[in-house]
Amino acid sequence: MRLQIRIGILIACVAVLHCGPRSGDGAGPVRPESLKQRNERMAWWRDARFGLFIHWGVYSVPAGEYRGRPVDGIGEWIMNNAHIPCAEYRRYAKRFNPVRYDPDAWVRLAKEAGMKYIIITSKHHDGFALFDSKATEWDVVDATPYGKDLLKPLAEACGRHGLRLGFYHSQAQDWNHPGGSAIGGHWDKAQDGDMDAYIRDIAVPQVREILSNYGPVSVIWWDTPEGMTKERAEAFLPLLDLQPGIIQNNRLGGGYEGDTETPEQYVPATGFPGRDWETCMTMNDTWGYKKSDQNWKSARTLVRQLVEAASKGGNYLLNVGPTSEGLIPEPSVERLKAIGRWTRVNGEAIYGTQASPFRSLEWGRCTQKSVPGGTRLYLHVFDWPADGKLTVSGLRNRPKTAFLLSDPDRSALPVERIEDALVVTLPSAAPDTAASVVVLEIQGKPEVVETPDMASDFTSFTDSLDVTIAPPGRGFDVRYTLDGSAPSISSAKVKGPVRLRETTTVSARCFRGGRPASGVTRRTYEKIAPVPAVTRTGAAPGLAVSLYEGEWSVLPDFRKLRPLRRGTAADFDIAGRRTDDKFGFVFEGFVRVPATGLYAFFTESDDGSRLLIGEKPVVVNDGLHGMEERRGEIALGAGLHPIRVEFFEKTGEEGLVVSWLGPGLPKQRIPGEALFR
Ligand code: H79
Numbered sequence: 001m002r003l004q005i006r007i008g009i010l011i012a013c014v015a016v017l018h019c020g021p022r023s024g025d026g027a028g029p030v031r032p033e034s035l036k037q038r039n040e041r042m043a044w045w046r047d048a049r050f051g052l053f054i055h056w057g058v059y060s061v062p063a064g065e066y067r068g069r070p071v072d073g074i075g076e077w078i079m080n081n082a083h084i085p086c087a088e089y090r091r092y093a094k095r096f097n098p099v100r101y102d103p104d105a106w107v108r109l110a111k112e113a114g115m116k117y118i119i120i121t122s123k124h125h126d127g128f129a130l131f132d133s134k135a136t137e138w139d140v141v142d143a144t145p146y147g148k149d150l151l152k153p154l155a156e157a158c159g160r161h162g163l164r165l166g167f168y169h170s171q172a173q174d175w176n177h178p179g180g181s182a183i184g185g186h187w188d189k190a191q192d193g194d195m196d197a198y199i200r201d202i203a204v205p206q207v208r209e210i211l212s213n214y215g216p217v218s219v220i221w222w223d224t225p226e227g228m229t230k231e232r233a234e235a236f237l238p239l240l241d242l243q244p245g246i247i248q249n250n251r252l253g254g255g256y257e258g259d260t261e262t263p264e265q266y267v268p269a270t271g272f273p274g275r276d277w278e279t280c281m282t283m284n285d286t287w288g289y290k291k292s293d294q295n296w297k298s299a300r301t302l303v304r305q306l307v308e309a310a311s312k313g314g315n316y317l318l319n320v321g322p323t324s325e326g327l328i329p330e331p332s333v334e335r336l337k338a339i340g341r342w343t344r345v346n347g348e349a350i351y352g353t354q355a356s357p358f359r360s361l362e363w364g365r366c367t368q369k370s371v372p373g374g375t376r377l378y379l380h381v382f383d384w385p386a387d388g389k390l391t392v393s394g395l396r397n398r399p400k401t402a403f404l405l406s407d408p409d410r411s412a413l414p415v416e417r418i419e420d421a422l423v424v425t426l427p428s429a430a431p432d433t434a435a436s437v438v439v440l441e442i443q444g445k446p447e448v449v450e451t452p453d454m455a456s457d458f459t460s461f462t463d464s465l466d467v468t469i470a471p472p473g474r475g476f477d478v479r480y481t482l483d484g485s486a487p488s489i490s491s492a493k494v495k496g497p498v499r500l501r502e503t504t505t506v507s508a509r510c511f512r513g514g515r516p517a518s519g520v521t522r523r524t525y526e527k528i529a530p531v532p533a534v535t536r537t538g539a540a541p542g543l544a545v546s547l548y549e550g551e552w553s554v555l556p557d558f559r560k561l562r563p564l565r566r567g568t569a570a571d572f573d574i575a576g577r578r579t580d581d582k583f584g585f586v587f588e589g590f591v592r593v594p595a596t597g598l599y600a601f602f603t604e605s606d607d608g609s610r611l612l613i614g615e616k617p618v619v620v621n622d623g624l625h626g627m628e629e630r631r632g633e634i635a636l637g638a639g640l641h642p643i644r645v646e647f648f649e650k651t652g653e654e655g656l657v658v659s660w661l662g663p664g665l666p667k668q669r670i671p672g673e674a675l676f677r
Helices: 003-017 035-048 075-081 086-095 103-113 151-161 195-212 230-234 237-242 299-311 330-349
Strands: 050-054 117-123 164-169 219-222 276-281 315-320 364-371 374-381 389-392 399-404 415-418 421-425 436-443 453-455 465-470 477-481 498-500 504-512 515-527 543-549 565-569 583-593 597-606 609-613 616-621 628-636 639-649 655-662 665-669
Touching: 035 276, 050 103, 103 117, 103 151, 103 330, 117 151, 117 195, 117 219, 151 164, 164 195, 195 230, 195 237, 276 299, 299 315, 299 330, 299 364, 315 330, 330 374, 330 436, 374 389, 399 415, 421 436, 453 515, 465 477, 465 504, 465 515, 498 504, 583 655, 597 609, 597 616, 597 639, 609 628, 639 655
Parallel strands: 050 117, 050 315, 117 164, 164 219, 276 315
Antiparallel strands: 364 374, 374 436, 389 421, 399 436, 415 421, 453 465, 465 498, 477 504, 504 515, 543 565, 543 583, 583 639, 597 628, 597 655, 609 616, 609 639, 616 628, 655 665
């Protein structure tokens, strides 16, 4: 994994810390702007909620294969992942001939799916421009048999069909122009050069072109912030004046936070409170076309991701990777059409909505909209209740009406108050297996009492466990039961941590004025038998360590490989052991557990790692990634336990930290004193 990713994470963290209205200094706006102006500028985007991402370029020719062999990783990275020399990569352009490109059909398909905007790669990290660039010959007009600008007809089609258009433009990486490989890797002399010169001579002129020659451009989607200094970023900012009202994401770098957060390939747990955000997501595992990748998400998963993003106040930018002929792969077309069947019925519950007023709902998600005198809650039911009763817990408002969005007559569904909850009676069959939307209109703004918080260090235990239960706010009593039943006014009141000694289901609920005020938080904590310690006489301090060489993207089966070297190590520290790429370590020995109880183990590694106690994998932290921590739990008896940590590094930076925590033991690196061989 590479340094730039860490820098990227750092920048992302700084960007999050900087949230709030745009300030006047370098970390904030392009131009000073009032909150009202900002809201006006962002309004269409906030309403849109759903867009199409298009990753298209010369990488669709190799389509994931180089010299007859599949290349690991995402398709648009093939040049970098396989270290294809520039001259050789450029030859793929001779076979980039999208004669079947039908931009009108693409835009109609996006519209049919319910999308409101399209973001297309004007240029990805391979530097290939999909437009007629005067700054280079490495573009569709000069380098391909097709010879025509691809963006212009798409821009026109967007105009005809009323969709907004934006450009993804890789401003900081360009593996086919000198100076563009300063941060993305470097494997060919032709890439030598100065990044500042690259930005001045290629990147800035190209951004000027795409913001000048294609009519209205609503979004500029920078990628990636790594390597971008404040000065480099500032070279682009004046160009934004070419498109008044343009929205830019947070990946320009140089300390500029941009308008939108851009979680890639996930929907963030709680959204980004106070910030606009957009999840970008692939339908399979690649952005650029890769013919071997058939790992498609179901249409139902995609619909639910759209709902999930909207329920947290964010947008969903769903990707397609067209072929070199200019076709959107059929599995993508099918899914877009299926999503369209859903949005045609349920779009009202997505567009122009606000995030859910509920922290969580057992059966699905919620979005909301203000209406005169009240609020429309859109209840997206994922798990249709078997008893036909949809319970919306902790909701204090009076109900006005309820109906199914799929019901053309909008016939009223019965709604009743049962204690803290509004309960909607539903027909027996779910109208849609992806998500069925029940509209519940209430008076006023939603007033929700959340269920109590329940916290403990572990989810299982060996002797006893303390569970802390807290109300979600002031003015509530919290009562609990330990038999799985819903707490009533006669249940025990929470006065301090609840100590468990057996496997127990803890249920807690808020009360106010002698009545239930919230739904129930319910968790089961399991008592488990600790793994007994092993006996081992004459154990020496330290660990056995083996070094392996090889290029992996996931942990190999080291037991089948021959180590290059074997030796001993005082602990799991790899600093100074190896600094190049493509290697792996296996540490083996025993860990002395000071007291019987539940232990959490952690590995933080770059790239993948795994920790086993005995034969049991406790921490699985596999795959290519930057420093990333994973946790696992196990119950252990006091004494020695076999421990094994496997680790590999493919490229760039490496790191491994192995930690634990247990009874009376705060989280810390496993010290050498606890390790034996
Ligand atoms: O355009 C898509 C990606 O190509 C781009 N962003 C989305 C929208 C992107 N550029 N950089 N990154 C994402 C982050 C870097 C990922 C990497 Fe890797 C991990 C680079 C090296 C290791 C992925 C895995 C690419 C090559 C191997």
